[in-house]
Amino acid sequence: xxxxxxxxxxxxxxxxxxxxxxxxxxxxxxxxxxxxxxxxxxxxxxxxxxxxxxxxxxxxxxxxxxxxxxxxxxxxxxxxxxxxxxxxxxxxxxxxxxxxxxxxxxxxxxxxxxxxxxxxxxxxxxxxxxxxxxxxxxxxxxxxxxxxxxxxxxxxxxxxxxxxxxxxxxxxxxxxxxxxxxxxxxxxxxxxxxxxxxxxxxxxxxxxxxxxxxxxxxxxxxxxxxxxxxxxxxxxxxxxxxxxxxxxxxxxxxxxxxxxxxxxxxxxxxxxxxxxxxxxxxxxxxxxx
Amino acid sequence: xxxxxxxxxxxxxxxxxxxxxxxxxxxxxxxxxxxxxxxxxxxxxxxxxxxxxxxxxxxxxxxxxxxxxxxxxxxxxxxxxxxxxxxxxxxxxxxxxxxxxxxxxxxxxxxxxxxxxxxxxxxxxxxxxxxxxxxxxxxxxxxxxxxxxxxxxxxxxxxxxxxxxxxxxxxxxxxxxxxxxxxxxxxxxxx
Numbered sequence: 001x002x003x004x005x006x007x008x009x010x011x012x013x014x015x016x017x018x019x020x021x022x023x024x025x026x027x028x029x030x031x032x033x034x035x036x037x038x039x040x041x042x043x044x045x046x047x048x049x050x051x052x053x054x055x056x057x058x059x060x061x062x063x064x065x066x067x068x069x070x071x072x073x074x075x076x077x078x079x080x081x082x083x084x085x086x087x088x089x090x091x092x093x094x095x096x097x098x099x100x101x102x103x104x105x106x107x108x109x110x111x112x113x114x115x116x117x118x119x120x121x122x123x124x125x126x127x128x129x130x131x132x133x134x135x136x137x138x139x140x141x142x143x144x145x146x147x148x149x150x151x152x153x154x155x156x157x158x159x160x161x162x163x164x165x166x167x168x169x170x171x172x173x174x175x176x177x178x179x180x181x182x183x184x185x186x187x188x189x190x191x192x193x194x195x196x197x198x199x200x201x202x203x204x205x206x207x208x209x210x211x212x213x214x215x216x217x218x219x220x221x222x223x224x225x226x227x228x229x230x231x232x233x234x235x236x237x238x239x240x241x242x243x244x245x246x247x248x249x250x251x252x253x254x255x256x257x258x259x260x261x262x263x264x265x266x267x268x269x270x271x272x273x274x275x276x277x278x279x280x281x282x283x284x285x286x287x288x289x
Numbered sequence: 290x291x292x293x294x295x296x297x298x299x300x301x302x303x304x305x306x307x308x309x310x311x312x313x314x315x316x317x318x319x320x321x322x323x324x325x326x327x328x329x330x331x332x333x334x335x336x337x338x339x340x341x342x343x344x345x346x347x348x349x350x351x352x353x354x355x356x357x358x359x360x361x362x363x364x365x366x367x368x369x370x371x372x373x374x375x376x377x378x379x380x381x382x383x384x385x386x387x388x389x390x391x392x393x394x395x396x397x398x399x400x401x402x403x404x405x406x407x408x409x410x411x412x413x414x415x416x417x418x419x420x421x422x423x424x425x426x427x428x429x430x431x432x433x434x435x436x437x438x439x440x441x442x443x444x445x446x447x448x449x450x451x452x453x454x455x456x457x458x459x460x461x462x463x464x465x466x467x468x469x470x471x472x473x474x475x476x477x478x479x480x
Contacts, residue, residue, distance in 0.1 A: 011460040017441045017452075039464075046463030048477065049470050052416045053435040058326035058343060065344050066318055070311055073351045160461055164424040166454065251450065 006036050007153050008171070010043045115285045116227070117264055120234040120247060125222045127196075127213060128245050131256035132238060134187070134198050135209040139260075145185035145200070155186055155199065162188050163195035165212050165253060170274045179204045181271060193217035201271050208259040208268045215252050224249045235264045235287055299363045307354060314354075317363065318347060324436050325367050331432040332375045334421060342378065346370045361446065364437055368447040372429065412473060419469045423462055430458040431466075 006026045012018050013026045030037050120128070137143045147158050152169035159167050173181055184200040194217025201208040215223050224234050226249045236245040244265030246257040259268040269282050305313035325346055330339035349370050350357075357366055420431055426448075433444045441455045448455065 008457060008460060011463050012441065012456040015441075015459075017456065042467045043460065043463045045471075045474070046465075046467035049416050049419075049466045049473070050431055050435050050463060052413050053420065053432070054327075054413055055323050055436055056327045056330060058322040059340060062322060062326065062340060062343055063318075066322075066347055069344070069348050069351060070314065073348075156457075157461060157464070160424075160427075160457075161465070164426065166426075166457070168453075168457075251454075 006030070006033075007039045008156075010036070010040050011047070014040070014044060014047060115231045115233060115281050117233045117235050117246070117266070117285050117287045119287070120236040120245070124236065124245075125224075125247070127211065127218065127222065127254060127256050128236060128247060130189070130196065131198070131209055131211045131245060131258045132243065134211065135207065135243060135258035136241075138184075138200050138209060139207050143187065143200070146187045148185035150183045152183055155183060159186060159188070159197050159199075163197050165195065165197050165214060166251075167197065167199065167210075167212060168272050169199070170270070170272055172274070173270070174274055174276065174279075177270070179267070179270075183271075191217055199271075201268075203259070203261060203268060203271070206260050208257065208261070208271060210255065210257050210268075210271060212253050212255050215249060215254055218254055223254050226250060233266075233285070237264075303354060303357060303363070314351070321364060321367055322347075324364065325371060327436050328368055328432050329371050329375065331420065331436075332371065332425070332429055333378070338378060342371055342374050345374050349374070362443065365439065365443050365446055368433060368437075368439075372447055372449075408476065412476060415470055415473060416466070419466050420462075422469070423465060427458050427462040427465070430455055431462040434459060 006013070006029050009018065009022070009026060013023055016023075018026070030040055124132070134143065146162075147155065149155050149158075152171050156167050156169055159165055169183070170181070173179075180203070182202045184202060186197060186199045189196045189198065191213075194214045196211055196213040196217070198209060198211040201210070224247045225232055231250070232248065234247045236247075237243075238245060242260045243258055244261070244263075246265055246268070248255055257265065257268045259265040261267050264285075264287055266282050266285060270279060273279055273282060299317060302313040302317050306317075322343065326339055326343045329342035329346070330336065333339050333342060346367060350367070357363065420428055423431065429448060430444055433439050433447055439447070441452045441459075444455045444459075445452045
C-alpha cells in the first residue's frame with residue numbers, strides 16, 4: 001500500500017504556490033507526521049540558503065556590444081499607408097479561412113482519441129531488448145537492485161539524483177483501484193551517452209518493469225515517435241512469452257513498460273497515471289495495426 | 290533622502306522602441322542585463338558562453354520585438370530566449386570553467402573590508418558552489434526562482450514543462466542544498 005506523504009509538495013507549500021484547500025490539508029498532515037515535518041524543516045533551510053543566490057553584474061563589454069547591435073539594427077518603424085487600408089478584403093478572406101480551420105481543429109480535438117496504441121515495427125529496439133531482458137531476469141529473481149524501496153517518492157528522488165531522469169511515479173492509487181501496486185526497487189545502467197533507469201513493480205504479484213532513458217542518449221531511429229495530435233504508444237507482444245512491451249516518448253524521455261498483464265498490458269501504465277479521465281482513456285485505447 | 294526607483298512600464302517602453310525611441314530599449318536593457326547574464330552564467334557555468342548568450346538574447350529581442358505582445362512579463366520571454374539559445378549552444382560546445390572562480394573574482398572586486406560582509410560572501414560562494422553541482426534541470430529552476438522570484442507558472446513557461454515538474458525540481462534542489470550546506474547552519478544563525 002502507498003502512504004500519503006506530502007514531501008513532494010513541501011517547497012510549493014512553503015512558497016505559497018498551492019491552493020488554500022491543498023495547503024490546509026498539508027498543514028494538517030504536518031501536525032501528525034514526524035517524517036514530513038523533518039523534511040519540511042530541511043526544505044525550509046534549503047530555501048533560506050537558495051535566497052542567498054546573488055545577481056551578478058553583467059560585464060561592461062556587454063553594454064558596448066549592445067550599443068553596436070542597436071546602431072546596426074535600430075528600432076523597427078511600422079509605416080502605415082493608404083495601400084495597407086485598401087488591403088482589407090484580401091486580408092479578411094484568409095483570416096476567415098484560418099478561423100474556420102481553427103474551429104474544425106478544436107472540434108476534432110474534442111472527439112479524437114487522445115492515445116493511440118499501434119503495433120511496433122518488426123525489429124525490437126535496443127531499449128525494448130533491454131527492458132525485456134531485465135524483465136525476464138527479474139521474473140527469475142536473478143536481479144540485484146541498486147535501490148530497494150516501496151516508497152515512490154524516495155525512489156523518484158534517488159533516480160533524479162543519480163541519473164538526472166524524472167519518473168512521475170504515483171504515490172497512491174485511487175480509492176476504486178482494486179489491484180495492488182507494489183514497488184520493489186530500481187537499477188541504473190550506466191551508459192556513455194546517458195544513464196538508463198529501470199524500476200520494478202508487482203501489480204497483483206505480476207511483475208512489471210519500467211525503463212526510462214533521455215532521448216539524447218538514444219539514436220533518433222531508436223526513439224519512439226511522440227506524436228503530434230495524439231500520444232503514440234507502440235505495442236509488441238513478445239512471442240513465446242506472455243510479455244507485452246509498450247514504448248513511448250514524452251518530455252524528452254523514452255520509456256518501455258514490460259509486463260505480463262492481460263490485453264496489451266496497458267494497466268501497467270497506472271504505476272504513474274492516477275487521473276481518472278486519463279485512466280479511462282488508457283483502459284479504452286484500441287490497438288491499431 | 291532615499292530615491293525610490295519608479296517601476297518600469299515595459300509594454301510602454303517596447304511600444305516606444307517600435308516607434309523609433311532607442312533610449313526606451315536602452316532602459317529595458319539596463320533593467321534586465323544583470324539578471325539575464327546571471328541566469329546565462331548559472332546555466333552555462335562559463336563566463337565567455339554567458340556573455341555570448343546574453344548578447345545573442347538581446348540581439349534576438351531587437352530583431353523580434355514585434356512578436357512580443359505584452360501578455361507575459363518581458364523577463365519571462367528573455368529567460369526563455371536564454372534557455373533556447375543555451376540548449377542550442379550546449380550541443381555545440383562543452384568548455385567551462387569552475388563557477389566558483391568566476392564568482393570569487395566578481396565578488397571580491399567589490400570593496401567591503403568588514404568581517405561580517407566577508408563571512409556573507411563566503412556563505413554566498415558556498416551556496417553558488419552547491420548550486421553549480423546541481424544537475425542542469427534543477428540548476429535552471431533554482432536560478433529562475435531566486436534570481437527573479439518567478440512563480441512556478443512562469444518558471445514552467447520558461448522551461449517548457451509542467452508546474453508539477455517545476456515543483457518537483459525545486460523540491461529536489463532545496464533538499465540537495467540543505468544537505469550539502471548543513472554545516473552552515475551555525476553561521477547563518479549568528480546573523
